[in-house]
Amino acid sequence: xxxxxxxxxxxxxxxxxxxxxxxxxxxxxxxxxxxxxxxxxxxxxxxxxxxxxxxxxxxxxxxxxxxxxxxxxxxxxxxxxxxxxxxxxxxxxxxxxxxxxxxxxxxxxxxxxxxxxxxxxxxxxxxxxxxxxxxxxxxxxxxxxxxxxxxxxxxxxxxxxxxxxxxxxxxxxxxxxxxxxxxxxxxxxxxxxxxxxxxxxxxxxxxxxxxxxxxxxxxxxxxxxxxxxxxxxxxxxxxxxxxxxxxxxxxxxxxxxxxxxxxxxxxxxxxxxxxxxxxxxxxxxxxxxxxxxx
Numbered sequence: 001x002x003x004x005x006x007x008x009x010x011x012x013x014x015x016x017x018x019x020x021x022x023x024x025x026x027x028x029x030x031x032x033x034x035x036x037x038x039x040x041x042x043x044x045x046x047x048x049x050x051x052x053x054x055x056x057x058x059x060x061x062x063x064x065x066x067x068x069x070x071x072x073x074x075x076x077x078x079x080x081x082x083x084x085x086x087x088x089x090x091x092x093x094x095x096x097x098x099x100x101x102x103x104x105x106x107x108x109x110x111x112x113x114x115x116x117x118x119x120x121x122x123x124x125x126x127x128x129x130x131x132x133x134x135x136x137x138x139x140x141x142x143x144x145x146x147x148x149x150x151x152x153x154x155x156x157x158x159x160x161x162x163x164x165x166x167x168x169x170x171x172x173x174x175x176x177x178x179x180x181x182x183x184x185x186x187x188x189x190x191x192x193x194x195x196x197x198x199x200x201x202x203x204x205x206x207x208x209x210x211x212x213x214x215x216x217x218x219x220x221x222x223x224x225x226x227x228x229x230x231x232x233x234x235x236x237x238x239x240x241x242x243x244x245x246x247x248x249x250x251x252x253x254x255x256x257x258x259x260x261x262x263x264x265x266x267x268x269x270x271x272x273x274x275x276x277x278x279x280x281x282x283x284x285x286x287x288x289x290x291x292x293x294x
Contacts, residue, residue, distance in 0.1 A: 009054050012039055016058045022264065026242040035203075038092060042066040045081045052088035062090040062120055068101040075109040086118035093122035095135055096152075104131065110138035114147065124160075124174070125152030132156075136165045140172050148175040176201065187215040190230045197241040204265070205238055207231055207247040222254060235262050 016037055023035050039055035041048045041063040052063050065085055070078045085091060093113060096102025104126070113119070124135050132153060139147050151160035151174050160174045189196065190212075197205070209222045209231075218224040231247065238245035239262070246265035249255040255268045269277075 008051060009058075012055060012060070013058050016060065018264075020059075022244060036061045039063050039089075040066065041085060041089075043069050045084050048081070048085045049088050052085050056089045060089065062092050063088075064092045064094055064123065066094055066096070066101075067103065068096070071103050075106060075112075078105075079109065079112050082113060083116055086116050090118050090120045091116060092120060093135075095122065095124050095126050095131065097125060097127040099127075102126070105134075107134040107138060110135050111141065114138045114142035114144050119144070119147055121148040121150060121175075123150045123152050125154075127153055127155055129156070132160070133165070136172060136174075137167055140165070140167045140170050145172075149173075150175060151177050186211060187230070190233060193234055193237040194240075197237050197243050202241075202243055204244040204246060205234065206265075207234055207245070209247060209249070222250070223257070231258070232261065 019035065019037055037060040039051070039058075039060040039062075041051045041055070042065075043051070048065065055063055063085065065082065067078060067082075070081065073081075082091065082093075094102075095105065095110075098104060102125075113122075122135055122139070124132050126132060132151075136149065139149065149172070151157055153160055157177055161177065163174075165172050165174075196202075209227065210220070212230065213219050213221060213224070213227055216224070216226045216230065218226055221227065235245045237243075244264040246263050246267075247258055248267040248270075249258065250269055250273065252268060255266045259266060
């Protein structure tokens with residue numbers, strides 16, 4: 001997003017092209033309307049509107065709006081911002097808990113937010129029951145049966161999904177968990193892969209190699225034959241059911257290994273690992289410099 005770096009549009013374009021290619025390859029197994037592209041939008045109004053225009057240009061259907069940049073503004077000011085962004089692209093609201101960059105909003109904010117004509121969905125992730133109910137109540141009282149609600153409350157996802165919310169005789173259910181991603185971590189999940197992957201609505205599978213290697217008795221040996229066989233089985237089942245397979249890796253070599261074997265998305269390393277490796281490199285350089293000086 002930093003103009004000096006300029007990665008926002010290239011990343012969105014690449015993601016959209018990759019998604020369309022995958023959709024074309026799996027068209028025989030799914031409805032053409034079952035795939036939706038959602039872009040993340042953030043920042044103050046000029047930045048968020050600019051990002052919305054870029055997303056729309058590349059065929060994204062909606063924008064998931066972060067309000068992290070509005071922590072100190074009043075509700076009325078934030079609502080003006082949301083309406084401005086909604087004029088650029090259909091809007092998905094995002095209620096994020098303060099502990100990770102979000103903020104608390106009043107019921108009045110969500111009631112007014114639900115009146116935005118271009119609103120299509122809200123992701124609810126305040127990790128707070130009453131704040132979750134504020135959003136559901138606002139959508140119900142606004143009469144917005146065209147707005148889908150998704151839970152991001154990791155502490156209560158099952159409860160959110162099975163609970164019918166009823167206010168004054170009108171009932172509403174949360175439609176799903178945003179992302180629709182199923183994670184394969186254990187040996188038993190591998191054995192049940194076809195049963196699990198046949199569930200409608202699963203778009204992607206992320207294979208977690210650490211716990212999976214432990215469950216196969218080869219902890220940390222990510223290229224052990226047992227691991228390779230298990231992950232190949234998952235990948236083959238994904239292809240059969242029209243689901244995109246992916247995994248997390250720790251090295252570029254391992255990422256290439258699984259890319260060449262058909263994984264559709266890959267994570268490589270992690271923030272703490274990268275910081276640690278860079279710190280080791282700096283310490284090594286300083287030690288060599290100190291030795292040379294002596």
